[in-house]
Amino acid sequence: AQTVTQSQPEMSVQEAETVTLSCTYDTSESDYYLFWYKQPPSRQMILVIRQEAYKQQNATENRFSVNFQKAAKSFSLKISDSQLGDAAMYFCAYRSTNSGGGADGLTFGKGTHLIIQP
């Protein structure tokens, strides 16, 4: 079974600065998907960014980018120009490319609470 580890329970960053959230995972599969989700106090899960493992190029979405190191099984999220609205829990998630059973579901890390200091 796959596991996802987020080793930083909480991170704090000054507004307008850059912060990097860490995520590592364990899998024996060669192809899979990785995601970062954001959960603000409203509890709505919001997709931030996704990465296909077969793509070498790191995904970017505006101020959000990832550093995907497949050999190291590492998938960190970089948030540039941090804004107050970025304050939330951030979850890293893994999805197999296999189908059937629970393989289509997401395996989540425990999350990192991001605090933005004004």
Added chain:
Amino acid sequence: SAVISQKPSRDICQRGTSLTIQCQVDSQVTMMFWYRQQPGQSLTLIATANQGSEATYESGFVIDKFPISRPNLTFSTLTVSNMSPEDSSIYLCSVGVGGADTQYFGPGTRLTVL
């Protein structure tokens, strides 16, 4: 993406009762999922609900406790049966879009069991 709604948004229930949570999507989707998020914890997959087949439950979750219906491609329900305080959680549905490569989540149902 997809627009997903859940009802109720929150509820407070008595021990031993049951609650049915509804999940509605604005477009037809093959795959729907139900997750549980216990207080201060991450999300855990309860089951996968595909239209036209029985739901597939993850280890630790059973149909008698969490029966699921999937009558069509835009709707699903999750029932939490014979509730105890340990069932107090946020329950979220999600849908797979683009061949289920990406999942989008509903707003969640916050359940408190007294």
